[in-house]
Amino acid sequence: MSVRPTRSSYYEELRQRGYSRRDFMKFCATITAYLGLESSGVGQVVRALETKSRIPVIWLHFQECTCCSESFIRSSHPIVADILLDKLSLDYTETLMAASGHQAEKCMRDTMEKYKGEYVLCIEGSVPTEAEGVYCMIGGRTSFDILKEAAAGAKAVIAWGSCASNGCVQSAKPNPTGATPIHKLLKGTTVIKVPGCPPIGEVMAGVLVHLITFGTIPELDGVGRPKAFYSKRVHDTCYRRPFYDAGLFVERFDDENAKKGYCLYKVGCKGPLTYNACGVMKWNNGTSFPIQSGHGCFGCSEEGYWDAGGLYLRAQPFPGFGIESDADKIGTAAAIATGVGIAAHAVMTNVRKSRLIDNLVSEGKESEKEL
Amino acid sequence: MSTHKLRRVFVWELPVRIYHWVNALAIVVLCVTGYFIGKPPAMMFGGEAHERYLFGWIRFIHFVSAYIFLFNFVFRIYWGFVGNKYADWKNFIPTNRRYFKEMWHVLKIDILLMKGKEHLSVGHNALAGFTYFMMFLMFLVQIITGFGLYAAMSQSWIAGMFAWAPYLFGGDIILRQVHHITMWLFILFAIIHVYLVFYHDYVEGRGEVSSMAGGWKFIEEEVFEDTHHEKTSA
Numbered sequence: 001m002s003v004r005p006t007r008s009s010y011y012e013e014l015r016q017r018g019y020s021r022r023d024f025m026k027f028c029a030t031i032t033a034y035l036g037l038e039s040s041g042v043g044q045v046v047r048a049l050e051t052k053s054r055i056p057v058i059w060l061h062f063q064e065c066t067c068c069s070e071s072f073i074r075s076s077h078p079i080v081a082d083i084l085l086d087k088l089s090l091d092y093t094e095t096l097m098a099a100s101g102h103q104a105e106k107c108m109r110d111t112m113e114k115y116k117g118e119y120v121l122c123i124e125g126s127v128p129t130e131a132e133g134v135y136c137m138i139g140g141r142t143s144f145d146i147l148k149e150a151a152a153g154a155k156a157v158i159a160w161g162s163c164a165s166n167g168c169v170q171s172a173k174p175n176p177t178g179a180t181p182i183h184k185l186l187k188g189t190t191v192i193k194v195p196g197c198p199p200i201g202e203v204m205a206g207v208l209v210h211l212i213t214f215g216t217i218p219e220l221d222g223v224g225r226p227k228a229f230y231s232k233r234v235h236d237t238c239y240r241r242p243f244y245d246a247g248l249f250v251e252r253f254d255d256e257n258a259k260k261g262y263c264l265y266k267v268g269c270k271g272p273l274t275y276n277a278c279g280v281m282k283w284n285n286g287t288s289f290p291i292q293s294g295h296g297c298f299g300c301s302e303e304g305y306w307d308a309g310g311l312y313l314r315a316q317p318f319p320g321f322g323i324e325s326d327a328d329k330i331g332t333a334a335a336i337a338t339g340v341g342i343a344a345h346a347v348m349t350n351v352r353k354s355r356l357i358d359n360l361v362s363e364g365k366e367s368e369k370e371l
Numbered sequence: 372m373s374t375h376k377l378r379r380v381f382v383w384e385l386p387v388r389i390y391h392w393v394n395a396l397a398i399v400v401l402c403v404t405g406y407f408i409g410k411p412p413a414m415m416f417g418g419e420a421h422e423r424y425l426f427g428w429i430r431f432i433h434f435v436s437a438y439i440f441l442f443n444f445v446f447r448i449y450w451g452f453v454g455n456k457y458a459d460w461k462n463f464i465p466t467n468r469r470y471f472k473e474m475w476h477v478l479k480i481d482i483l484l485m486k487g488k489e490h491l492s493v494g495h496n497a498l499a500g501f502t503y504f505m506m507f508l509m510f511l512v513q514i515i516t517g518f519g520l521y522a523a524m525s526q527s528w529i530a531g532m533f534a535w536a537p538y539l540f541g542g543d544i545i546l547r548q549v550h551h552i553t554m555w556l557f558i559l560f561a562i563i564h565v566y567l568v569f570y571h572d573y574v575e576g577r578g579e580v581s582s583m584a585g586g587w588k589f590i591e592e593e594v595f596e597d598t599h600h601e602k603t604s605a
Contacts, residue, residue, distance in 0.1 A: 222538040233523055233543075247426035251413050266411060273543035275523070299544060308544040315409060316548055327548065328410065331555030338559050342566045345484070352484040353574050360576040363374050 010049040010212070019079060024049075027079040034206040034281070035218075036228040048213035055212055056111050056119040058150055059093035062136050062143040063170050063179055064125030067198040068161040069095050074284065075201035094138070105139045112153050120211060121154035123147065123182050126163045126171060130178030144185060151186050156217050158192045158207060159183065162300060165195035165225075172306035183224060192217055193224040197300035200281050203229045223303075225275070234271035234297045237279030240264065258294060268312040269296030276301045377589040382457050382494055382582055390447045391583055397440040398557055404433040405554050437517055438529070444510050457494030463504040465497070473497035481570070491575065491594055499567075509556055516540070516550040 008016075014024055028045045035041070061069075099107055111119055125143075128135035133142035151157055159182040162168035171179040183191040194207055207226055210218040218226040235241065243249070243263035250258040250267050265272070271279075274297050278289040290297055298311040310316045315326035350357065383391070407429050416423070451460035465471055477498040479485045490496060495503065518529070519536025520543060540546045572579040582588045 222535060236524065242420040245427035246416075246420040246423050247411060247414060247429070248416055248420055249411055249413070266413075270544065273547060275543075302544055303542040305542075305544065308548070315551070316544070318548070318552065327551040327555060328406075331552070331558065334555060334559055335562065338562050342562065345482075346566075346570070348484050349570060349574065352486070356489065356574055360574075364576075366374065 009051055009053055013054070014079065023079065031202075031206060031209045034202050034228075035210055045209065045213050049209075052212055055155075055208075056115045057093075057122060058108060058111055058119055058154075059122040059124065060143075060146060060150060061094045062123065062125030062127050062147070062163075063177065064161065064163045066095055066124065068124045068163075068204070069093075071198035071201045072160075072204045073201070075205045108150075112150060116153040118155055119153070120156050120158065120208070121150050122158045122160055123164045124160045126167050126179040126181055127185055128170075128177035129180050129185075130176065135177040147182070147185060151189060156192065156211055157182065157186060157189055158194060160194055160204065161199055162195045162197045162305075165193035165301075166303040168197055169306050172304075190217060190220075191224055192220065192226065195225060195230075195301040195303075196276060199301070200229075200277060200283065202281050203277060229277045229281075230275045230301070232275065232277070232280075234274045234276050234278050234291070237277075238271050238291055239279065240291060253294075261294075264291060264294075264296035266314050267296055268298070268310060268314050270299030270302065270305070271297040274299040274302050376592040377577075378592055378595045380493055380588050380590055380595075381455075381586055382588045383586040384455055384458060385586065386446075386450055387454060387458050388583055388586055390443055390450065393439065393443045394447075397436045397443065398561065400436040401433060401440060402554055402557060404429050404436065405551075408433060409551055434521060437514075437521070440510075441514055441518070441529075444507075444514070462495045462500040463507065465501060470497050470501075474501060481567075489575075491577075491590070493588060493590060493598075506560055509553060509560070513550065513553050513557070516546050516553065519546055520550060 011024060015021075025042075025046065028049065029042050032039070032042045032045050035045075037044075059069075094104075097104055097107070125136075127133070127143045127147055129144065133144045136143040138146060159165045163170065163179075164182045167175075167179050167181045170177060171181070183189075183193065192207060194204060196203070203226075206229065207218060210216075210226075210228075218228060221227050221230060235244075238244075240261065240263045243261070244265055248257065248260075248262045250262045250264050252258070253267060263269070269291065271291060278297070279291070282289045282292070296312065299305040299308070302308075305311075307319075308316055313326070315328060318325050318327055318330055321330055408426075411426060414425075448460075450458055451463070465474075473490070473492075474497040476487075477490050477496045480487055480490050481496075482498075515533055515536050518533035519540070522530045522534040522536070523543075525531070537543050537546055540549065568579055571577075578587060578589050
């Protein structure tokens, strides 16, 4: 893709591609709902997409598996892919651009210069910092180098997925490449984190539409995730919640309770600890999500979920005590040790303080006799 | 062998005793319900989920007890500034060298059972006081992690005050882990605490066990005279 000299509005581009006004309105209504805006917000989204020219986007791929891109191009509404991927003018993205080699690198540089302060920088993947960053080099430059340069002129920085937001699997212990999430490298820059492995396509689209419509970054929570999508736990919107409240749990993946569709809490579901919109938006055109297909959530959008241990364990192993050690096992062992210690202390007290105790006893007995 | 005349000392005021037992009850309830929340028992049930709310009730009791525990703790901190000398905050936080010396002395005599002059204190001894201070910090950890986990499912501003906790600890997963292991510290504390109460009653015979009911301890007349002298001459 090359830098387009003239920039038409999203609506114009869509009409040229053969979408009807009705398709466009349906899309606006859908995405408004995703954004959690009230119905009057539809007008705002429509007006923005009608009038605003396309935002140039630089989409960088570092240490990642491209599952975020995959998720994004499978957003349920066809316009999402068309408008945001094709028409959003992805001026540079390794996966989908036509150009390659020096041409591609030139494209990126052109966009960064021409649209300085206007383009949106999307980052998929973490950045390795060990060995001066040689573990991820593109066009002969380290990813950290490219990131710093691209972020300097960006209007907004989005960290797609758990890699860019939290480091994901490559930053799990012992993290040999020093994989580092984006916000730790861009100190002082607001990074919109969209964690998940991958994040839901509609959530990604929603974040971009918010940027286009309002020209501002969406409201973020304490760690930088958009509140519209990450303020609730998977647990809070889970359709199996009544089984949880009733105390009805799957004990094993192949038991009768699993067939009945009981709550997956005891087979390690991290829904109660995971902030994401899976229970509401679901995946693949709203078809399903892990819990619906009988598999517990393992918290892919949570920080450090690999190191937390036991993707299928309710009680996680305790760091430093081995894989079999959960808090209860350590606690029970400590309680037994304490009990043994107390028993020994009690015996020793009778030995070491026998005179003191004897005096008390005989004093008491004497008074008893005298009465 | 000598017989002692005992003198009655009012040690634990009524608010301190109420605090103690509310706290003890809350901790027992929190630990039991908390253990079930962490490891729910397997149960056979033929009916429909809507027919019961067992786990919901367990959690509800846990949350109610947590509020009671929190406000009780806040009250105790307040009482540390207005209560009698045995309830004063200075019993818990070392402010001078004598405090450290006494801690060392108690450790030698009562924990390591070394020979030496018996340490007889009326309220908390220094080691106990400092242990309670550590315990208060443990309370704080448990309140922050617990209400931090609870904030996401609560509309209450009290829980909302702890909404930053997941961000500080790096997510709910680790928060839950800390909350769970701290529960075991409570259990260990309770075991040792109860044992040492009986220990003191056994070797000192001053009514340590009953003091948290009536508020009284009984000290030997000569100990009273000595302490009284020290104070008036100092």
